[in-house]
Amino acid sequence: MKKLLYILIFLLFPFVSFSQERIFSIGYGKTYVENDSTTVSVTIDLNRIPGQSEKAGGYYFVNEVIDSTKVNSRWGYYIKPTVDINIGSSTSSAPNNISLGVPVGLVYDFKETNIGIFSFYIDGAPELVADKSFNNNLYYFSINAYIKYEINHDKFLINLLTGLSNANGERDQYALTTDSYGRFTIPLFLKFSFWNTIANEGTIKEKKYKRINWSNWLKFNSVYKDAININEKKNYTFFNSKLDFYLTPNLGLNITYYNGNEEPIFKRNNSLTFGITLAR
Amino acid sequence: MKTEKIEQGVKEVIAQNSRYTVEEIKITDPIEKFITSYMGDRLARELKRKFNKIDTTRTTNELYTTLKKVSDIVTYINNYYSTL
Numbered sequence: 544m545k546k547l548l549y550i551l552i553f554l555l556f557p558f559v560s561f562s563q564e565r566i567f568s569i570g571y572g573k574t575y576v577e578n579d580s581t582t583v584s585v586t587i588d589l590n591r592i593p594g595q596s597e598k599a600g601g602y603y604f605v606n607e608v609i610d611s612t613k614v615n616s617r618w619g620y621y622i623k624p625t626v627d628i629n630i631g632s633s634t635s636s637a638p639n640n641i642s643l644g645v646p647v648g649l650v651y652d653f654k655e656t657n658i659g660i661f662s663f664y665i666d667g668a669p670e671l672v673a674d675k676s677f678n679n680n681l682y683y684f685s686i687n688a689y690i691k692y693e694i695n696h697d698k699f700l701i702n703l704l705t706g707l708s709n710a711n712g713e714r715d716q717y718a719l720t721t722d723s724y725g726r727f728t729i730p731l732f733l734k735f736s737f738w739n740t741i742a743n744e745g746t747i748k749e750k751k752y753k754r755i756n757w758s759n760w761l762k763f764n765s766v767y768k769d770a771i772n773i774n775e776k777k778n779y780t781f782f783n784s785k786l787d788f789y790l791t792p793n794l795g796l797n798i799t800y801y802n803g804n805e806e807p808i809f810k811r812n813n814s815l816t817f818g819i820t821l822a823r
Numbered sequence: 824m825k826t827e828k829i830e831q832g833v834k835e836v837i838a839q840n841s842r843y844t845v846e847e848i849k850i851t852d853p854i855e856k857f858i859t860s861y862m863g864d865r866l867a868r869e870l871k872r873k874f875n876k877i878d879t880t881r882t883t884n885e886l887y888t889t890l891k892k893v894s895d896i897v898t899y900i901n902n903y904y905s906t907l
Contacts, residue, residue, distance in 0.1 A: 606864050606883040608871045619868045619879075652865050655840055660858075662865050693862050695841060702861045734861075 604645075619650045621666075630675045640807055641677075644670035646687070659694035659701075670710070672807045679773075681724055681807045683712025689730070700736040705729070714770050714807075725768035734758040756787040762805070779804040781812075787820050795820040824904040829874070830897045836869050837893065850894045854886070863887055870896070876903045 605622040625644045648666025665688045673680040689706025708728040715721050737755045760783040766774055781803035789795040799816045834845045841857035848857065858866050867883035877900055882890075890896055 602887065603864060603880055603883050605880050606867060607879045608868045612875060616872065621864065650864075650868075652868060659842075660840055660862060660865070662862070691862070693859060695857065695859055700859060702859070 617652050617654075619652065620648065621650060622647050625668075640672055640674060640805065642670065642672045644668045644685075648687075659692055662691045664689050664691065664706075670712075674807050678717035679807055680715045681710075681712060682715065683710040683724060685710040698737065700734075702732070702734040704732040711768075714773065716770065716772075719770070719772075722770035723768045724766075724770075726764055726766045728765070729763040731761045732759070754789055756785075756789075758785045758787075759783070762803075764804075764806075766809075773809060779809055781805040789820075824874075826897065826901055829900050829904065832873050833870070833893060833896050833900065836866075836873050840866060840869055848893060850892075850897065852893050853891055854893060854896065860887055870900070874900050874903070878903075 603621055603623045605620070607620055608616060609618040609620060610616045623646050625642070625646065627640070627642045629640055646666040646668035648664055650665075651663040653661040653663070666686075668685050668687065669683075670685055671680065671682055685708055687706060687708040689704055689708075692701075692703040694701050706729075708730065709726070710728070711725045712723075713721050714724045735757045737757075760781075762781045764779040764781065766777055766779065781801075783799070783801050785797055785799045787795045787797045797816075797818045797820045799818065801812045801814050801816075803813075804811055830850060831845075834848045837843070837848055837854075837857045838845045840862070843857055854866075863886040864883050867879050867886055870882055871877055871879040882899070885899060890899055
């Protein structure tokens with residue numbers, strides 16, 4: 544099984560990697576809980592970016608319009624692969640998870656408004672979330688509904704995503720029995736980009752690249768079914784904030800802050816990491 | 824479909840999905856000035872609604888890789904209409 548998962552990740556990797564804005568980040572960090580005070584972390588974001596949003600952009604297997612010949616056809620459908628790998632040298636330095644998913648869904652594009660553009664998505668996805676050793680795995684089917692918003696101004700950009708997610712499935716732990724798993728999640732993603740703050744006058748209009756990105760990802764998880772040895776309580780929040788300063792279009796410095804508990808093992812995480820971002 | 828008509832259509836689609844008007848959109852401008860990759864999937868669908876011959880999935884993925892400027896979209900769509 545483990546071997547199959549490695550193969551699956553390897554196969555999905557090239558599909559999604561070429562289209563990412565931020566390919567990966569490698570960092571050196573300091574944690575404020577547990578005993579390990581210095582850590583090294585690696586984050587590879589493929590269509591699913593902590594501190595960014597897995598729902599944002601990326602590579603699609605399918606993205607089509609339903610009945611495009613109709614003038615007012617605002618519906619579409621999509622299938623999209625997602626992979627996310629966050630691995631730290633200590634348990635508390637990163638969420639330490641590996642996720643795979645293939646959402647299949649419907650989308651409704653609202654007409655442009657004075658305050659920006661909105662699209663509504665509803666999808667179902669078989670998903671796997673594993674810890675870095677693959678000894679503690681969650682397999683579930685999630686149903687997600689969310690709204691995506693963008694306003695793109697001369698001087699700044701705001702992206703917002705919020706919605707509701709429900710997951711039902713199993714938790715599989717090495718050498719232990721399998722347990723049922725279920726949760727509700729309210730995700731809130733907010734990203735600001737600022738440009739021209741350092742750029743020369745000549746580059747202002749073209750926005751050649753974004754100089755500063757600030758992404759915030761807040762999740763409220765309510766776990767209503769799980770293995771007793773994993774969950775002592777029901778409600779968890781997870782907060783992730785990432786600030787990227789781009790030195791060139793492809794290279795940046797980042798500061799990442801994690802606080803909270805996240806799937807699959809919901810271990811307390813409170814850390815600050817400094818790293819290098821490689822982007823497209 | 825003539826290139827001029829495609830260019831006008833592309834500008835109209837971008838204008839309908841950004842706070843810019845058709846007149847403000849220049850052919851040499853980068854696409855991200857108007858609509859970012861965050862909404863790239865939407866832009867591909869909106870282009871399909873205007874230009875029925877294009878392949879939406881391929882357009883979505885091209886918007887993340889090779890299509891960077893408004894002129895790139897015009898050339899890309901022009902290929903569909905000139906070869907089919």
